[in-house]
Amino acid sequence: xxxxxxxxxxxxxxxxxxxxxxxxxxxxxxxxxxxxxxxxxxxxxxxxxxxxxxxxxxxxxxxxxxxxxxxxxxxxxxxxxxxxxxxxxxxxxxxxxxxxxxxxxxxxxxxxxxxxxxxxxxxxxxxxxxxxxxxxxxxxxxxxxxxxxxxxxxxxxxxxxxxxxxxxxxxxxxxxxxxxxxxxxxxxxxxxxxxxxxxxxxxxxxxxxxxxxxxxxxxxxxxxxxxxxxxxxxxxxxxxxxxxxxxx
Amino acid sequence: xxxxxxxxxxxxxxxxxxxxxxxxxxxxxxxxxxxxxxxxxxxxxxxxxxxxxxxxxxxxxxxxxxxxxxxxxxxxxxxxxxxxxxxxxxxxxxxxxxxxxxxxxxxxxxxxxxxxxxxxxxxxxxxxxxxxxxxxxxxxxxxxxxxxxxxxxxxxxxxxxxxxxxxxxxxxxxxxxxxxxxxxxxxxxxxxxxxxxxxxxxxxxxxxxxxxxxxxxxxxxxxxxxxxxxxxxxxxxxxxxxxxxxxxxxxxxxxxxxxxxxxxxxxxxxxxxxxxxxxxxxxxxxxxxxxxxxxxxxxxxxxxxxxxxxxxx
Numbered sequence: 001x002x003x004x005x006x007x008x009x010x011x012x013x014x015x016x017x018x019x020x021x022x023x024x025x026x027x028x029x030x031x032x033x034x035x036x037x038x039x040x041x042x043x044x045x046x047x048x049x050x051x052x053x054x055x056x057x058x059x060x061x062x063x064x065x066x067x068x069x070x071x072x073x074x075x076x077x078x079x080x081x082x083x084x085x086x087x088x089x090x091x092x093x094x095x096x097x098x099x100x101x102x103x104x105x106x107x108x109x110x111x112x113x114x115x116x117x118x119x120x121x122x123x124x125x126x127x128x129x130x131x132x133x134x135x136x137x138x139x140x141x142x143x144x145x146x147x148x149x150x151x152x153x154x155x156x157x158x159x160x161x162x163x164x165x166x167x168x169x170x171x172x173x174x175x176x177x178x179x180x181x182x183x184x185x186x187x188x189x190x191x192x193x194x195x196x197x198x199x200x201x202x203x204x205x206x207x208x209x210x211x212x213x214x215x216x217x218x219x220x221x222x223x224x225x226x227x228x229x230x231x232x233x234x235x236x237x238x239x240x241x242x243x244x245x246x247x248x
Numbered sequence: 249x250x251x252x253x254x255x256x257x258x259x260x261x262x263x264x265x266x267x268x269x270x271x272x273x274x275x276x277x278x279x280x281x282x283x284x285x286x287x288x289x290x291x292x293x294x295x296x297x298x299x300x301x302x303x304x305x306x307x308x309x310x311x312x313x314x315x316x317x318x319x320x321x322x323x324x325x326x327x328x329x330x331x332x333x334x335x336x337x338x339x340x341x342x343x344x345x346x347x348x349x350x351x352x353x354x355x356x357x358x359x360x361x362x363x364x365x366x367x368x369x370x371x372x373x374x375x376x377x378x379x380x381x382x383x384x385x386x387x388x389x390x391x392x393x394x395x396x397x398x399x400x401x402x403x404x405x406x407x408x409x410x411x412x413x414x415x416x417x418x419x420x421x422x423x424x425x426x427x428x429x430x431x432x433x434x435x436x437x438x439x440x441x442x443x444x445x446x447x448x449x450x451x452x453x454x455x456x457x458x459x460x461x462x463x464x465x466x467x468x469x470x471x472x473x474x475x476x477x478x479x480x481x482x483x484x485x486x487x488x489x490x491x492x493x494x495x496x497x498x499x500x501x502x503x504x505x506x507x508x509x510x511x512x513x514x515x516x517x518x519x520x521x522x523x524x525x526x527x528x529x530x531x532x533x534x535x536x537x538x539x540x541x542x543x544x545x546x547x548x549x550x551x552x553x554x555x556x557x558x559x560x561x
Binding site (some may be wrong): 003010013054093094095099101 | 339350
């Protein structure tokens, strides 16, 4: 276990040593800040116009974090593309392969390191509504559900991206590949609205985004959390298999 | 010298599709040995090393490191290994100290022992002054040293180095060779190269690999003092060739002109003394008598080119 955290620690350190992470954080924060202020102004303008059934937490939290999913779908492949592809390209992966550690530890270590980065994004997104804490009453339970949902969603994005990164030695191909994969799993719920498709409910259930909806509305359902955990576990397991194949 | 066997590879075979990269290769490394793995490009040296370090699974055959099977218990087996692949596996964005700490942690060096391990590895590899610098900003030679430091930081009994001097300048090559020789005092080393003088300068035993097979496996002392290949003799007043051929131990004689002859001795015999004797008695005016021992280079060329002609036929 300490090996996993060791790898995670250095992975996280290397993520933050690259300008990519800072650029991604800056862009995400800028765009989210823009959206946040826009929502705030809109809310302030419509105050007292019969919109009392929506609190500021619903309005800001719901819309802001709903928009964040799209942005993160674009951004996460950039963060996961290097994890294995670049190591393979530079040959540094040999260090991990010849050390007395198992493939599971390698994959988990990288994944936990990535979770560290994801946690930073979640904290930054949580800081925006926090700024309103002194001027209004916030429904923190609801915002927390939304942030937890974002964390779980990004965790699933990360696991899928990690797997795609283990397939290739070109980081750019890994980025394009994981973006494509995530978009397909995201859009699979289109099929659920098509009556001619058999098992349409199933496709709706499998889609990455449908499980986020209830969390965004502040409803925590264990089934949704388990969906994301299983989704991540599946891709982590596939990554281990893929790395094992590489030796044979 | 302790004769404990550290690495034993039995009948290693590796196929890439229809190509056989390594074919039925046996290898034994004992404690305190520096084994040179020599071979032309594409002979299977790197593939062998990848299999010995668990980076590549052999198609068939087994590797034991300190009697632990690399296949069945890779974690325990790899604990005894340090490996420098052809390309040093470094992270350019880390400093030398950070990188080496990470390597030590990966290899299970305890936290308390970490500083001491770091210091001694840096001292051994001449990295003491560059500890705070980024690996990516170091020259190729220093990066290579970082690669070697990474392989020895956990003080493994076996160090495997794949072409450690490629791309270095002559002074760096000398330093790295000296470093490897020093390593040989406390570690067993397997070293691959296609540079003959390097193997000669550093190794105690040499294994020549050609087309994935072991074609030669001897201690270097044997090649240094070994069989006599040919004798050149220079005579001011040479006798008939037949008279030379009649001397015991001489197989064939060919004249090179100017009183120079090239003699092929019968295998295992050294007719030099008899030749000098005969020259003195016959007043042939002996002015040159020299033997060519089989150098490693001759052995190498003979074995690898023979193999190629056989393959071409």
